[in-house]
Each structure stands twice: as C-alpha cells, then as structure tokens.
Amino acid sequence: MDRPLRVAVIGAGPAGIYAADHLIKASETVTVDIFDKLPTPYGLIRYGVAPDHPRIKEIVNALTRILNNERIRFIGNVAYGTDVKPEELSRFYDATVIATGAEKDRALDIPGIDLQGSFGAADFASWYNGHPDVPREWPLEAKEVAVIGAGNVAIDVARILAKTADELLVTEIPENVYQGLKASPVTDVHLFSRRGPAQVKFTPQELRELDHSPNVEVIIHPEGIEFDEGSLEAMRQTRHVKMCVDILQNWAVRDPRDRPRRLHLYFLQAPVEVLGEDGKVVGLRTETQELTGDGWVRGTGEFTDWPVQAVYRAVGYLSTALPDLPFDTKTGTIPHQAGRILDLDGEHIPGMYTTGWIKRGPVGLIGHTKGDANETVQSLLEDVEKLPAPVDPTHEGVLEYLRGRGLEITDWEGWQKLDAHEVTLGEPHGRKRIKVVARDEMTGICNAV
Incomplete structure (x- = not known):
C-alpha cells in the first residue's frame, strides 16, 4: 500500500491498541491517533481488572511497547460523540475504528x-x-x-x-x-x-x-x-x-x-x-x-x-450506544460485517470500522481481541482505495481543532508524567503505585510544564 493513511481509533484499551499495532505493521505509510474519553490509556486493564491482580496487569507492559511507537499517538480526555463527532474526524482521517469496549x-x-x-x-x-x-x-x-x-x-x-x-x-x-x-x-x-x-x-x-x-x-x-x-x-x-x-x-x-x-x-x-x-x-x-x-x-x-x-x-x-452510529440494543454491539460498520440499510458507512467488545460482545480473553482487531484492519486495508481522503491530513490539524474548542487534552508524554507521579506516591508506602482519582488532578499532572 503506497497511499499514506491516517486512522483514528476510538478507545485506548487493548482492542484499540491492538488495532493500531496491526495497522502500523501493515504499512510504513500508516499513522494512527488513539483517542480516549479518559486522560489515561489502557481502558479496563486500568479500571476493570481488580487491583490485586498484578500478573494480569502485566499486559500493560505489552501495550506500552505498542504505544511507544512514533507512528501511534495517544490523545486523551476527548469523548467521542461529545467532544468530537464522526463528521469532524473525517476532516482529519481516512478512516475511524470504534473500539470503545463495554463498561x-x-x-x-x-x-x-x-x-x-x-x-x-x-x-x-x-x-x-x-x-x-x-x-x-x-x-x-x-x-x-x-x-x-x-x-x-x-x-x-x-x-x-x-x-x-x-x-x-x-x-x-x-x-x-x-x-x-x-x-x-x-x-x-x-x-x-x-x-x-x-x-x-x-x-x-x-x-x-x-x-x-x-x-x-x-x-x-x-x-x-x-x-x-x-x-x-x-x-x-x-x-x-x-x-x-x-x-x-x-x-x-x-x-x-x-x-x-x-x-x-x-x-x-x-x-x-x-x-x-x-x-x-x-x-x-x-x-x-x-x-x-x-x-x-x-x-x-x-x-x-x-x-x-x-x-x-x-x-x-454491556456496551454503550454512541451518538450518530447504529447500535443493536439486543446484542449490545455495533452492526458490522467483518468490522465494517453497517447503516440501517445494511450498507457499509464509508470509513467507519469497529473492533473489540462493542463489535463482538463482551466475550473472550485478550488473545481473542488480537484476532478480532486483525480482521477489522484487513477489511480497512482492503477498502483503502475507496476511502474518502481527509481535508486536513496534517499531523497537527486535529490537535489545533480540539484545542481551539477549549479541550484540555492529554498525550502520551503526559500519561508518562502521571504514571511516574503515581509510582512516586506509592514508594514511601512500599506500594507499586497509588492511583490519582480526580480527573482534573490527572489532567493537571499530565499537562504540567
């Protein structure tokens, strides 16, 4: 694939991160921005796995290695459907992958x-x-x-x-x-x-x-x-x-x-x-x-x-319906065909894809998530030549737009600051970390100069 491809992934849990990993491995011309409504990455690994499960949380190490790739960018504290809508993302990306999970x-x-x-x-x-x-x-x-x-x-x-x-x-x-x-x-x-x-x-x-x-x-x-x-x-x-x-x-x-x-x-x-x-x-x-x-x-x-x-x-x-996207309330999933999001008439919505629990339901272990993400990415890559080109594919365009709306976004460097801060909080007590809970405190630490 020679065409440069810009992809937005919505959801920074395992499903979204694995989708990003599959995308950048498919071609050196792909760049991915992973959005999350929380200031932090990792989704249910951080907020769903019980705190006395350190071995299970070791999956964070593997996800971190993926997020450290320079062609993947984390953009936190941005709620899809509220802070940014599908038509707004289409200005900056060739395609969007919904990986919001089930919480x-x-x-x-x-x-x-x-x-x-x-x-x-x-x-x-x-x-x-x-x-x-x-x-x-x-x-x-x-x-x-x-x-x-x-x-x-x-x-x-x-x-x-x-x-x-x-x-x-x-x-x-x-x-x-x-x-x-x-x-x-x-x-x-x-x-x-x-x-x-x-x-x-x-x-x-x-x-x-x-x-x-x-x-x-x-x-x-x-x-x-x-x-x-x-x-x-x-x-x-x-x-x-x-x-x-x-x-x-x-x-x-x-x-x-x-x-x-x-x-x-x-x-x-x-x-x-x-x-x-x-x-x-x-x-x-x-x-x-x-x-x-x-x-x-x-x-x-x-x-x-x-x-x-x-x-x-x-x-x-149970997954939550997203604004302006179809949703099957019986199964708690987005209607799709091999990851391609379908409208009410069963037609693929151009540039829209899904993966993870909101695609298949809240079943399976993390290993299943990798294969699921691969299927979606393959569908996206098959459609590359049919995808509408974004108006502003520049790396900074979407950040300028979000900041122009007054959003206090967080990034990968900011998460690393918060991560280090939580580890430091735990050290005097012999603990690996103590979580910061308040959103404004998290964003403040992430964006501190």
Whole structure:
C-alpha cells in the first residue's frame, strides 16, 4: 500500500491498541491517533481488572511497547460523540475504528433488582479501581452480601468484598477505596452460580486466588457439586474446566478453618427475586436447578431465601450506544460485517470500522481481541482505495481543532508524567503505585510544564 493513511481509533484499551499495532505493521505509510474519553490509556486493564491482580496487569507492559511507537499517538480526555463527532474526524482521517469496549452492567430482569443495596459489578469495579467518573464513596453497609455470577468478574467482586482492606494496601487502590473497605462490616459473601461447577467461566488462576487470603475461609457447599454427561464431556474436552472442578472438589472436602470472614460458593442456584423491606435489600431468593444431561439446567420449583443486605450482579458487561452510529440494543454491539460498520440499510458507512467488545460482545480473553482487531484492519486495508481522503491530513490539524474548542487534552508524554507521579506516591508506602482519582488532578499532572 503506497497511499499514506491516517486512522483514528476510538478507545485506548487493548482492542484499540491492538488495532493500531496491526495497522502500523501493515504499512510504513500508516499513522494512527488513539483517542480516549479518559486522560489515561489502557481502558479496563486500568479500571476493570481488580487491583490485586498484578500478573494480569502485566499486559500493560505489552501495550506500552505498542504505544511507544512514533507512528501511534495517544490523545486523551476527548469523548467521542461529545467532544468530537464522526463528521469532524473525517476532516482529519481516512478512516475511524470504534473500539470503545463495554463498561456498563448487563441488566438482570428479576423483581427487586432496583432496590437500595442492589448493585452492578462493573460499577463497583469502577469504584474500587479509582475511575474518575464514579462517586468517591460506596455504601459498604452489609454484613452478608450476595454476588450473582459465574465468571471472573464475579470472582473479583466477591474477593474484594471478602478481603480485609489492609490486605489490599499493597496494591494501587486509592485512599478513599481503602477507607471504604476498611469500614465495611462484611462477614459473609455468598456467590451463586445458576449452572454446575463444570459450566463456570472462572479461570483456574482466578479461582485459586480466592483462597489466598489468610482472613477468608472459602466454603464450597456440596449440594450443587453435580455432574451430568454434558459436564463430564466439558471436563474431558477442556483442561481449564477440569482444573476448576478439581479445585472446587478439593475445597469441598477439606477440613474447615477458623477465619473471621467467609466466602461461600453455591452451584445450581438461580436468582429469581431480590427481597426487600422499606425499599432496601433484605434477602435473595434462588431456585434450585437440576442438570438436564447436556450441561444445561432447569428449575426444580424448590426455592431458598438467603438473608443478605446487598446484592451484586456480575452477569456480564454491556456496551454503550454512541451518538450518530447504529447500535443493536439486543446484542449490545455495533452492526458490522467483518468490522465494517453497517447503516440501517445494511450498507457499509464509508470509513467507519469497529473492533473489540462493542463489535463482538463482551466475550473472550485478550488473545481473542488480537484476532478480532486483525480482521477489522484487513477489511480497512482492503477498502483503502475507496476511502474518502481527509481535508486536513496534517499531523497537527486535529490537535489545533480540539484545542481551539477549549479541550484540555492529554498525550502520551503526559500519561508518562502521571504514571511516574503515581509510582512516586506509592514508594514511601512500599506500594507499586497509588492511583490519582480526580480527573482534573490527572489532567493537571499530565499537562504540567
């Protein structure tokens, strides 16, 4: 490809960064600007992964190497659809790739889910990760808490709720998060999975980490440890499923340990209602399930009421519709064909592409994101000769435009200043970093002379 190509990527999480990496490797004539509504890069790696997961956060090192490329530029604190619109970007770029991910909670349609004390796991994760756009305080008032879900996010939420705040002081949690967790009166966290132990979506690493706290006793309730032919086949076919089942079975038969907090895991229990009094959560009602032979379940008509004062749903992430772009509300994705964004008539919108969770839904690990980004980039490169040329393809044009609108943008050099500042904050306390939370404080540090 000989034609110089300028591409805007919207979203500086793994999906957007991998798309940029594929683009610059495809041709030396490509330059990419990655925009994000936050002043910082890395998306859910910074604001979604639990702070006591340093090994998972090592992915940041790989993403940093990509962002250090001189043909990739980070432009932060710019919200797509608010601060800049598609038609405005088309003045400066040949193409735009939407990679905004999924950061909201998927709904759980059961009675009582909107009671006071009922929360979404994604919102809670944003709070304990110091996201600048969520309240600084979180109502941690319950002694007994229910977590609904069978994936890694559910495990994260249950673990953060169950651990003592002092155990998390070695992580990057901000001071307000530490103080909030320290005041929590929680004694018991109950995690409910609708299906059996062979159908959970935990990874073995995440599951093992539940048992690392010296203050938390992990209790596996044996009533739901059941297997049908579909379960046995899943264990034969998938190594990590077998590993998770082995861990759960070993925990179920071990001798109890006397620890101040308890984390209970229940299987074959489907939530059917959040119970309330005076508008507040007082319990969770579940229906016992039975396996149907193929790994799926059906209700038995047997119900149990669990006395809890808070409920956290971890039933999946959901993408958010973007202004002036089509959106499928059922799937929570942008309609596309191999990454080409389609209008209401099913026609490709010239120059518009998508990748990541907003393209395929919030499924798969980071490795899947690489292949997904590659498909989108291949579609874009196939369309190069048909792309409308930008009016102002200069490197500085878009920056002048954004600053002319009074936007306080951040850049890669600014992020490096903030990164160093957070590391410095952590050093006196023996911590790798302490996050800065307030947006204006972050942008001030990034743009300090």
